[in-house]
Amino acid sequence: MVMPATFAGLGFQSDPTAHQPIYLQLTVALSDAIRAGRIAVGARLPSERLYAQYLGVSRTTVTAAYHELKAMGLVRGYVGRGAVVIADDPDRAPAGTVPWALLASRLARPAQPSSTATDPALISFGDGWLHPSLTPSAALAAAAATAVEDPQVLIEAAQIFGLPVLREALIDVLRANGVRTTLSEVLITGGAQQGLNVVARALISPGDAVVCESPTWHGAFRAFRAAGAEVAGVAMDREGVDPDALEDALVRLRPKFVYLIPTFHCPTGRLLSLERRRRILEICARFRTPIVESHVYGDIVFGERLPSLKGLDAAGIVIHQGSASKTISPALRLGWLVAPRAVMNLLASAKASLDLSTPALTQAVLNGFLRSGAYARHLPPFRAELQARRDALLAALAVHCPDLRCVAPQGGLYLWAQLPKPLRAHEVEAAAAYEGVSVRGGEAFLPDGGTSSHIRLCYAAPALDEIAAGAQRLGKALRTLRQRHGDPAARAASFASV
Amino acid sequence: MVMPATFAGLGFQSDPTAHQPIYLQLTVALSDAIRAGRIAVGARLPSERLYAQYLGVSRTTVTAAYHELKAMGLVRGYVGRGAVVIADDPDRAPAGTVPWALLASRLARPAQPSSTATDPALISFGDGWLHPSLTPSAALAAAAATAVEDPQVLIEAAQIFGLPVLREALIDVLRANGVRTTLSEVLITGGAQQGLNVVARALISPGDAVVCESPTWHGAFRAFRAAGAEVAGVAMDREGVDPDALEDALVRLRPKFVYLIPTFHCPTGRLLSLERRRRILEICARFRTPIVESHVYGDIVFGERLPSLKGLDAAGIVIHQGSASKTISPALRLGWLVAPRAVMNLLASAKASLDLSTPALTQAVLNGFLRSGAYARHLPPFRAELQARRDALLAALAVHCPDLRCVAPQGGLYLWAQLPKPLRAHEVEAAAAYEGVSVRGGEAFLPDGGTSSHIRLCYAAPALDEIAAGAQRLGKALRTLRQRHGDPAARAASFASV
Numbered sequence: 001m002v003m004p005a006t007f008a009g010l011g012f013q014s015d016p017t018a019h020q021p022i023y024l025q026l027t028v029a030l031s032d033a034i035r036a037g038r039i040a041v042g043a044r045l046p047s048e049r050l051y052a053q054y055l056g057v058s059r060t061t062v063t064a065a066y067h068e069l070k071a072m073g074l075v076r077g078y079v080g081r082g083a084v085v086i087a088d089d090p091d092r093a094p095a096g097t098v099p100w101a102l103l104a105s106r107l108a109r110p111a112q113p114s115s116t117a118t119d120p121a122l123i124s125f126g127d128g129w130l131h132p133s134l135t136p137s138a139a140l141a142a143a144a145a146t147a148v149e150d151p152q153v154l155i156e157a158a159q160i161f162g163l164p165v166l167r168e169a170l171i172d173v174l175r176a177n178g179v180r181t182t183l184s185e186v187l188i189t190g191g192a193q194q195g196l197n198v199v200a201r202a203l204i205s206p207g208d209a210v211v212c213e214s215p216t217w218h219g220a221f222r223a224f225r226a227a228g229a230e231v232a233g234v235a236m237d238r239e240g241v242d243p244d245a246l247e248d249a250l251v252r253l254r255p256k257f258v259y260l261i262p263t264f265h266c267p268t269g270r271l272l273s274l275e276r277r278r279r280i281l282e283i284c285a286r287f288r289t290p291i292v293e294s295h296v297y298g299d300i301v302f303g304e305r306l307p308s309l310k311g312l313d314a315a316g317i318v319i320h321q322g323s324a325s326k327t328i329s330p331a332l333r334l335g336w337l338v339a340p341r342a343v344m345n346l347l348a349s350a351k352a353s354l355d356l357s358t359p360a361l362t363q364a365v366l367n368g369f370l371r372s373g374a375y376a377r378h379l380p381p382f383r384a385e386l387q388a389r390r391d392a393l394l395a396a397l398a399v400h401c402p403d404l405r406c407v408a409p410q411g412g413l414y415l416w417a418q419l420p421k422p423l424r425a426h427e428v429e430a431a432a433a434y435e436g437v438s439v440r441g442g443e444a445f446l447p448d449g450g451t452s453s454h455i456r457l458c459y460a461a462p463a464l465d466e467i468a469a470g471a472q473r474l475g476k477a478l479r480t481l482r483q484r485h486g487d488p489a490a491r492a493a494s495f496a497s498v
Numbered sequence: 499m500v501m502p503a504t505f506a507g508l509g510f511q512s513d514p515t516a517h518q519p520i521y522l523q524l525t526v527a528l529s530d531a532i533r534a535g536r537i538a539v540g541a542r543l544p545s546e547r548l549y550a551q552y553l554g555v556s557r558t559t560v561t562a563a564y565h566e567l568k569a570m571g572l573v574r575g576y577v578g579r580g581a582v583v584i585a586d587d588p589d590r591a592p593a594g595t596v597p598w599a600l601l602a603s604r605l606a607r608p609a610q611p612s613s614t615a616t617d618p619a620l621i622s623f624g625d626g627w628l629h630p631s632l633t634p635s636a637a638l639a640a641a642a643a644t645a646v647e648d649p650q651v652l653i654e655a656a657q658i659f660g661l662p663v664l665r666e667a668l669i670d671v672l673r674a675n676g677v678r679t680t681l682s683e684v685l686i687t688g689g690a691q692q693g694l695n696v697v698a699r700a701l702i703s704p705g706d707a708v709v710c711e712s713p714t715w716h717g718a719f720r721a722f723r724a725a726g727a728e729v730a731g732v733a734m735d736r737e738g739v740d741p742d743a744l745e746d747a748l749v750r751l752r753p754k755f756v757y758l759i760p761t762f763h764c765p766t767g768r769l770l771s772l773e774r775r776r777r778i779l780e781i782c783a784r785f786r787t788p789i790v791e792s793h794v795y796g797d798i799v800f801g802e803r804l805p806s807l808k809g810l811d812a813a814g815i816v817i818h819q820g821s822a823s824k825t826i827s828p829a830l831r832l833g834w835l836v837a838p839r840a841v842m843n844l845l846a847s848a849k850a851s852l853d854l855s856t857p858a859l860t861q862a863v864l865n866g867f868l869r870s871g872a873y874a875r876h877l878p879p880f881r882a883e884l885q886a887r888r889d890a891l892l893a894a895l896a897v898h899c900p901d902l903r904c905v906a907p908q909g910g911l912y913l914w915a916q917l918p919k920p921l922r923a924h925e926v927e928a929a930a931a932y933e934g935v936s937v938r939g940g941e942a943f944l945p946d947g948g949t950s951s952h953i954r955l956c957y958a959a960p961a962l963d964e965i966a967a968g969a970q971r972l973g974k975a976l977r978t979l980r981q982r983h984g985d986p987a988a989r990a991a992s993f994a995s996v
Contacts, residue, residue: 064843071840098788098815100841103754105725106703108844135653144652144859148642154863155633157828190688194853201724205604206704222851226699227603228726256601290596317596330655333857342569343598345562346606353720354852355692359831359860361642365652 126438143368162188178311201350215445240272264412400475621968624936641866660686676809699848713943738770762910898973
């Protein structure tokens with residue numbers, strides 16, 4: 001692989017823990033070099049493929065950076081066919097052009113262009129979505145055919161709180177989870193992700209602290225930070241988050257609320273023990289600090305079923321959130337918040353300022369689905385299928401990636417795999433994408449940044465018959481990386497597998 | 499009307515310009531009085547109806563305040579049937595209870611419970627929604643019946659940017675509005691309101707300034723403030739916002755962007771002149787300041803049609819937003835952003851962090867509706883019907899509210915009526931609600947707060963045959979208020995109308 005000295009000499013190192021995405025880090029490095037004359041006017045940019053390989057980042061990252069440079073007026077010509085560096089002459093930029101990249105919110109963290117969207121040949125363990133074969137498509141189609149017969153759902157906006165019939169149907173689902181609630185305590189949201197934004201907007205003032213598990217769902221701390229929060233993580237072990245460390249964080253940071261995923265946690269798949277659930281409720285009640293409980297994986301249980309925090313919450317301190325995305329279909333974009341009556345007006349106001357209300361049509365589809373009994377019929381085979389996928393992935397990893405260490409999760413969608421030393425998660429993510437399989441590096445889930453030696457594998461996302469091939473590709477990526485790190489055992493294994 | 503001396507003596511005055519909603523202002527006044535002993539333990543709260551009338555606020559405001567007092571443990575018994583003040587003894591509050599009202603974000607502005615939702619007998623000019631009879635319900639039903647035949651839309655989440663087929667269909671709608679764009683410049687949002695939050699999250703850092711018209715859509719400045727912006731308004735006249743004042747604001751505040759509703763502005767219904775459109779584009783291009791253009795009323799045009807700012811934007815500084823809510827149906831909860839390629843990744847990332855994506859099902863319904871030609875067929879009768887409603891409202895106001903002054907809008911949904919002196923908008927809103935008709939007081943639309951002598955009347959919201967009765971009720975409210983203000987002419991008119 002030949003890299004022009006100009007570009008090799010830049011010594012660019014991506015920092016996956018920075019708030020800025022890698023493509024913007026690269027954009028800044030290149031534009032600085034062009035402006036400082038370290039890359040000469042007239043120089044030709046290396047091909048995206050070559051440069052991506054050289055830097056150990058994805059090709060889409062390089063492409064995105066090149067497009068930014070073009071938008072900034074530093075590069076001319078077709079990206080991908082030898083774009084050329086041009087002079088950074090402000091007089092030559094059109095007078096009114098807006099320098100969008102310079103205007104980005106400092107809280108914004110632009111998403112990396114998703115490699116899955118652009119490459120259908122990729123086998124995906126990276127996304128937290130259900131493969132379409134896992135969704136109860138026939139029952140959803142029947143519910144949808146009925147829903148569209150009611151003209152109201154097409155012409156009248158739903159109330160801020162959502163359709164009363166759906167909220168009523170959810171009360172039954174919640175009761176099965178040990179949560180007793182009433183109509184006035186349920187608010188429908190555009191998926192659980194919007195629910196996090198609703199809570200953030202209702203409760204967070206700029207500068208407030210929020211405490212969560214570390215690692216945790218990155219969409220949560222992104223939403224909290226966008227509302228101005230300082231987010232801090234609390235360490236976890238096999239039993240979930242550590243209550244003592246949580247209490248220390250409450251003392252030290254006085255957070256506005258605590259965000260937890262106690263049941264089949266994302267990304268680790270862990271189940272917070274019953275004893276810890278009780279202790280954490282006691283601690284937070286003592287501090288009069290609310291808990292926002294994400295329970296979106298609660299119904300995907302293979303073994304022991306524990307009550308949710310909300311089900312154990314005698315003091316009324318828990319805002320509980322559920323979702324249809326992880327158990328029924330991500331296409332509906334429906335979630336719900338269950339919260340004490342006294343906070344509902346605040347939540348409704350935040351919901352209104354986010355998008356006024358959730359579509360009535362999708363709510364009617366979910367309502368029909370739930371009331372037909374389809375959910376109760378769907379869950380047992382769905383759980384069995386996911387358990388079979390979990391087992392298939394564990395078996396394939398044992399064959400193809402024997403040096404990954406992981407514990408079999410007892411529910412949920414994720415396997416949390418520890419990498420052999422000295423591999424870092426973000427380089428595994430890049431190498432795996434290069435080999436045609438997506439995984440999520442653990443760095444993405446760290447609220448406080450830092451490096452990670454774990455990757456998250458979602459066994460729900462790929463087609464069932466792709467799981468083994470995906471593990472094989474991941475194995476190849478791991479061997480290549482260990483070779484590059486100079487591990488002789490890996491090098492021998494790599495030759496053997498050719 | 500008899501008011502117990504304790505409550506009469508509180509001298510509570512609502513401040514509609516405060517960030518805190520009136521019901522919370524009242525809650526604070528009452529809880530302070532209880533804690534200070536000015537309202538004794540054992541005192542009975544006045545009935546909501548009586549107290550609302552006495553204070554000149556809506557009954558729902560009083561009810562909401564009473565519920566807050568109950569949640570705070572200061573009041574016991576059934577609200578509405580003589581709740582009683584109890585001792586504020588912290589030792590008696592359950593140890594773990596969370597004081598939710600104390601935890602509210604200082605950026606949050608809880609919505610007033612909407613009076614329309616609770617009282618079906620109310621005639622509504624207050625909401626900015628289409629009456630269901632104005633929606634093309636048959637064509638929507640046909641599009642929905644077709645949409646649900648595609649199982650994909652029920653089981654696969656749409657991409658962050660939205661369904662490509664819909665974005666393609668919107669390109670044609672936009673072309674008819676003089677906006678030439680491409681697939682990669684269109685992002686689907688959960689209504690225009692979410693679009694405002696997408697832009698805010700992408701561009702606003704806490705402390706940034708945003709400049710908008712004054713008055714303007716309150717959902718916009720609420721969304722910008724929730725992202726940490728300082729929002730400032732620029733005065734308008736009959737031709738729309740004043741370009742010189744806008745340039746002064748750019749110099750003084752250096753805003754991150756300017757938010758404008760140039761075409762049939764909310765709440766004033768005004769149309770920014772072509773000359774001003776050109777000047778404002780020139781000014782903002784010179785300052786390299788983006789314009790966020792809300793164009794949600796652009797297709798509701800009775801007379802002259804002017805190009806949108808986006809249609810005139812040679813420099814690429816405009817982020818344009820449209821919506822299906824004001825012309826097709828508010829139930830779909832669909833809007834779109836059209837923006838320069840260079841800012842799309844930022845917008846997509848913000849969209850992802852808000853709710854990952856918009857439902858595919860509602861997008862498929864709108865796509866089918868647009869592609870069937872139904873939109874083109876819908877618009878002419880829709881415009882004619884709205885124009886007839888506008889005329890019916892103007893005629894009814896001339897009879898029943900002769901001292902309101904208003905200019906006939908040339909499009910859009912709103913009539914902006916100036917009140918006779920010394921009436922203030924918020925007292926008219928309360929008095930009108932008491933008489934059974936909802937209007938929106940101008941205070942709600944003032945980004946910088948203050949009092950208003952205007953009310954917004956939406957002629958799209960009520961049933962056509964309720965318009966005259968609504969104007970009659972409003973006339974009664976105006977006469978009663980003028981009487982209370984001691985206007986002898988009004989008193990005479992009031993007796994005459996009995």
